[in-house]
Amino acid sequence: MIQNIWAVGRNYADHAKELGNEVPTSPLVFLKAGSCATLAAKEIHLPEWGKDIHHEMELALQFDENLQIDEACIALDLTERTKQAELKAKGSPWTLAKSFKEACPLSSFFPVADLEDLKNLELIFKVNGQVKQQGNTNQMIFTLEKLIDFVRQHFPVMPGDLLLTGTPAGVGPLKSGDTVEAEIVGKITHKWSVK
Numbered sequence: 001m002i003q004n005i006w007a008v009g010r011n012y013a014d015h016a017k018e019l020g021n022e023v024p025t026s027p028l029v030f031l032k033a034g035s036c037a038t039l040a041a042k043e044i045h046l047p048e049w050g051k052d053i054h055h056e057m058e059l060a061l062q063f064d065e066n067l068q069i070d071e072a073c074i075a076l077d078l079t080e081r082t083k084q085a086e087l088k089a090k091g092s093p094w095t096l097a098k099s100f101k102e103a104c105p106l107s108s109f110f111p112v113a114d115l116e117d118l119k120n121l122e123l124i125f126k127v128n129g130q131v132k133q134q135g136n137t138n139q140m141i142f143t144l145e146k147l148i149d150f151v152r153q154h155f156p157v158m159p160g161d162l163l164l165t166g167t168p169a170g171v172g173p174l175k176s177g178d179t180v181e182a183e184i185v186g187k188i189t190h191k192w193s194v195k
């Protein structure tokens, strides 16, 4: 069971820039409820109130019973961008923008023998066959080790929890009727239809 989803914001410089944000000097971590996750589902159900739900494709790591990383997957850190901008402007928490129902679609998991294997992976996200997001995990501002240490040090990480490692540039809206495909080249591909 996934209790907590520890998510990292602005871990790719080009994505921080596209939203007009400064590059952080220490990891920017926010929480999505573990119950936002949908595992290897075929559909994404957008909330009716959400008018501007953006895709953020990310490499997600899962903590095992010793709080080491034993598996990884693709996560979509779905975000209601208009709400997020309003909340940000007021200095309010992002929960409504980030932690709504089904806000974290996941692919299936693949095994991780060594973190080194995850440091040069191409991430590709397509909407209706068109590439929208493309990046490489070698562009991360904070390394996987740094992120893992940071969350273990500061938060009550539980076995099964996920760590979302940030999204590359190219985020944008999803709408009902879209077909989306996320690929971590050489590891895993997953498709969803958006309802």
Ligand code: ZN
Binding pocket: 007, 008, 009, 056, 058, 077, 164, 166, 167
């Ligand atoms: Zn994100």
